[in-house]
Amino acid sequence: MRGVFIKPVSGVEGEIRVPGDKSISHRAALLGGMAHGETHISNFLLGQDCLSTLQCLKQLGVHWERQGTEVWIRGEGMEAWQEPTDVLDAGNSGTTSRLMLGVLAGAPFAVTFTGDASLRSRPMRRVTDPLKQMGAQILGRLGGNLFPLTMSGGQLRGQTFRTTVASAQVKSAIILAGLRASGETSVEEPALSRDHTERMLRGFGVEVLSDKMTVRVNGGGRLTGQDVSTPGDISSAAFFLVLGSLVGRGELILPNVGINPTRTGILEVLKAMGADIELLDVSEICGEPRATLRVRPAKLKGIEIGGDMIPRLIDEIPILAVAASLAQGETVIRDAAELRVKETDRIHTVAEGLNALGAKVEELPDGLRIQGQPSLRGGQASSFGDHRLAMAWAITGMLSKDGVSVEDMEAADVSYPEFLDVIKKVAR
Numbered sequence: 001m002r003g004v005f006i007k008p009v010s011g012v013e014g015e016i017r018v019p020g021d022k023s024i025s026h027r028a029a030l031l032g033g034m035a036h037g038e039t040h041i042s043n044f045l046l047g048q049d050c051l052s053t054l055q056c057l058k059q060l061g062v063h064w065e066r067q068g069t070e071v072w073i074r075g076e077g078m079e080a081w082q083e084p085t086d087v088l089d090a091g092n093s094g095t096t097s098r099l100m101l102g103v104l105a106g107a108p109f110a111v112t113f114t115g116d117a118s119l120r121s122r123p124m125r126r127v128t129d130p131l132k133q134m135g136a137q138i139l140g141r142l143g144g145n146l147f148p149l150t151m152s153g154g155q156l157r158g159q160t161f162r163t164t165v166a167s168a169q170v171k172s173a174i175i176l177a178g179l180r181a182s183g184e185t186s187v188e189e190p191a192l193s194r195d196h197t198e199r200m201l202r203g204f205g206v207e208v209l210s211d212k213m214t215v216r217v218n219g220g221g222r223l224t225g226q227d228v229s230t231p232g233d234i235s236s237a238a239f240f241l242v243l244g245s246l247v248g249r250g251e252l253i254l255p256n257v258g259i260n261p262t263r264t265g266i267l268e269v270l271k272a273m274g275a276d277i278e279l280l281d282v283s284e285i286c287g288e289p290r291a292t293l294r295v296r297p298a299k300l301k302g303i304e305i306g307g308d309m310i311p312r313l314i315d316e317i318p319i320l321a322v323a324a325s326l327a328q329g330e331t332v333i334r335d336a337a338e339l340r341v342k343e344t345d346r347i348h349t350v351a352e353g354l355n356a357l358g359a360k361v362e363e364l365p366d367g368l369r370i371q372g373q374p375s376l377r378g379g380q381a382s383s384f385g386d387h388r389l390a391m392a393w394a395i396t397g398m399l400s401k402d403g404v405s406v407e408d409m410e411a412a413d414v415s416y417p418e419f420l421d422v423i424k425k426v427a428r
C-alpha cells in the first residue's frame with residue numbers, strides 16, 4: 001500500500017490546541033507590513049501558506065523576525081516597500097496571491113507573481129479585473145486570469161464594485177487596493193464572506209464602514225502597528241469536531257478556537273445534524289471572538305445546505321462530506337460551485353475520494369449528494385496535493401473499518417503541519 005496508513009480507532013480523548021487561523025495570520029502579516037510601527041503576532045500559523053506571505057513580504061523589503069509562532073514586524077509603511085528583485089512565489093496560497101495583488105496594485109513598481117501547479121490553474125480575473133478598473137496594469141495568461149502574471153501598480157481611482165461570488169479574497173483585495181486609491185472604494189457581495197480584513201483594519205486604526213453586504217473604505221488611511229493574538233483556526237478544528245462526533249467514545253476539548261460568525265457555519269450545520277458540541281469560555285480578543293469547543297459522540301443525521309450558509313463553511317465541506325457519509329439519511333450540498341476552483345476541484349475530488357473509501361457520493365454541478373451509511377470500509381485515497389483532503393481522508397481512516405492509506409499526506413503542511421502527531425496523541 002502507498003502513502004501514510006491511518007488505522008481505525010475506537011475512541012479519542014484529550015485537549016487539542018489547533019494552530020492559528022490561516023486567514024487571520026495572512027492578514028496580520030500583511031497589515032503589519034503595511035503599517036507604521038511594530039506589529040507583534042502571537043500564535044501565527046506556521047503552515048506553508050502563511051510562510052509564503054512572510055517570504056513575499058521579505059522580498060518586498062519588509063523587515064520581520066520570527067521565533068516559533070511569534071512574529072515581530074518592523075512596519076515602515078508601504079512607502080518603504082521596494083520592487084522585488086525576483087518573482088514572488090505564493091506557493092499553494094490563494095490568499096497570499098489575491099491579497100498581495102490588492103496591496104500591490106497601488107505600488108509604484110512592477111511585480112511578477114507565480115505559484116505551484118494548483119495555484120497556476122486558479123482564477124485570478126476575479127481580482128485582476130477590478131484592480132485593472134481601478135488603474136493597475138496587469139498582464140498574464142488568459143488576459144490576466146492565470147499565474148504567472150505581472151502587475152505594474154500605480155495611481156488608483158476608487159470605484160464601486162458588486163461581486164458575483166461571495167469571496168473574502170476578492171473583497172479584501174479590493175479594500176486593500178482602495179486604501180491607496182483616490183476617493184471611496186466600495187464592494188457589495190452576494191452573501192457575506194469572512195470579514196477578518198474589515199475587523200483587523202479597524203484594529204490597525206483605519207475606518208471601514210460595513211452595511212449588510214457592502215464594505216466601504218476611503219483612500220489614504222494610515223495603519224498603525226498592533227499586537228495581534230491569532231485564535232485557533234476553526235477550519236482545522238472542524239476535523240476534530242467530526243472525529244469527536246462520529247468516534248465510538250471519548251471527548252475532545254479544543255481551546256481558543258475562532259468563532260467569528262462569518263466562519264461558524266460548520267458549528268451550526270453539525271449541531272443541526274445532531275452533534276454534541278458545546279461552546280465554553282467565550283471571549284473576544286483583537287476584535288475576533290473565540291471559545292473552547294467540547295465535542296462528544298452523537299448520532300448524526302443528513303441535512304440540506306446551500307445559499308448564504310456556503311461561504312460560512314466553504315473550507316469545511318470536505319470534512320462535512322465525511323460526516324455526511326456516516327450520518328443517517330441523505331445530505332445535499334448546493335450553491336457551492338466555488339469548490340471547483342479551490343486547491344483542487346473539491347466537488348470532484350471529494351466525491352471520487354470518498355467513493356473509493358466505500359461512501360455513496362454523487363457529484364452535482366454545484367455541490368454533492370451523499371447517502372449516509374452506518375460504516376465506511378476505508379482503502380486508499382489521494383490528497384491530490386490538497387491539504388484539506390489529506391486531513392479529511394486521515395479522519396475517515398480513523399472512523400473506518402479497515403483504515404485508510406493517504407497518498408500525499410504531506411499536503412496537510414499547508415495549514416496544519418502537526419496534524420499527524422496530534423491525531424496519534426488523541427487516538428485511544
Ligand code: S3P
Nearest residue numbers: 023095166167168169170314315
Ligand atoms: C480565504 C477565503 C476563502 C477561503 C480561503 C481563505 C481568505 O476563499 O476558501 O481558504 O483568507 O480570505 P475565497 O475568498 O476564494 O472564497
